[in-house]
Amino acid sequence: MTTTAVGQAAGTTADDRPKAHLGLTLLALCAAGLVVSLQQTVVIPLLPRMIVQLNTDVSGVTWLFTAALLSGAVATPLLSRFGDMYGKKPLVLTAMVMLIIGSVICAFADTLGIYIIGRALQGTSAAMIPLAIGIIRDTFPREKLVSAIGIVSGTMGVGGTIGLLITGVIADHTQDPHPVFWLTAGLGVIAAILIQFSAKNTGVRHGGKPDYLGAILLAGLLICLLLGISEGPRWGWGSGSVLGMFAGAIALTAVWVLVELKVEQPLVRLPLLVGPQSLSANLASALLGFALFGSFTLVSNFIQTPADKVGYGLSGSVLAVGLYGIPSAVLMTFFSFRTGKIAGKIGPAYTLAIGAAFAGLSMAWLAIFHEHGYDMVISQILQGTGFGIGYAALGTLAVQHVPMSESGIASGINSLVRTAGGSIAGAVTASILSAHVIYGTHVPTVNAYVASFAILSVGAFLTAAVALGHGLRHKGE
Structure with missing residues (x-):
């Protein structure tokens, strides 16, 4: 395997970089992170409406x-591996291009199948976040790493909540979902331009070849698992189809592990997945991902449920979903910029x-209190505090124990x-x-x-317990 040093090895250190340029780089990476997280949630408030439009069910x-x-x-792990091989900036741009193409496909879609194809292409842009963290570790001075990583990581929650608000504003003026996707395409173009003209392609590059077989097996096992879970009520939990899906997921997982252990350059280095410090971090x-993404869909659907017809819900519009999310977005933004200092003092x-405990309280509140609008506001305040702190800290926790040369793939696995x-x-x-x-x-x-809501709350509280155990076990490391 060959290793070629570029950028810093050529005589330019991170400490020599002008502060203004570092600021522009961070701004561009945050803009890209916001667009990526925004595309993940813009569709959520539209789901109840699209059930009717696409003639499908929940x-x-x-x-x-x-x-x-x-x-x-x-x-994410595949593009992160490409980033370590060929440089992270080209792969960030690739992720943004995939988002733009997927957005355009959704903007023209009129069937569920076409929408799913477009959404799948949009989703590949999730690799942007670990690639961005890799760029930060390659270019920023050590004393600014924790804060910069926390800010970029925090954009995941911020952008997701802003996406709900933007969709609400658009949906309040039209029943057509297509403008939402034109918006994400346009924002993707802007973010790509910012990245092109501000970020530098520095760091250490490794030779080798991608683990395509590992990627195929990973996709297969996840599809089998998710199909089995989501279609269980419709097919029957004891049906041959569902049991076959779960059996397939187990079999593919076993094969995938064997492949990753034997291949010279695996898609996922298992020590980075289940190593002494990596296991608890992952x-x-x-x-935390379970709690955050699960809450987005539940809250949106619950707000739009008509109380006068079914006896519960908040009878809100698509716009109301976004308006309820404003406290969360504000607090996520606030804490994503300040969590770096907290993590620097007490550790990520x-x-x-702390963040996960607040997130758990937000879901527990809705499980108990959900009859009034102020209950949702209280929950959103707790959620914004929790996920703002939690996601910002998670970005640092994922990479603090790995060598600089493996930061991209470690963040990608996380x-x-x-x-x-x-x-x-x-x-x-x-x-x-x-x-x-x-x-x-x-x-x-x-x-x-x-x-x-109760299940998501348990997921968030378990996150807090795992993080606390990680801190106690690896204190001082």
């Missing part, structure tokens, strides 16, 4: 959200534990498990909502929502 339309997370889970990431693990956790959350909550409906309708019961 389980079917949820794949518009899950498909993006699934493709992101597969693309488990926390999966659980303890910081993550993003992989986070998006996989989000995909599972979408499938689990869709399964619960589909299985428990009001008699004679396709509308979920209020108990189905309560159970889903």
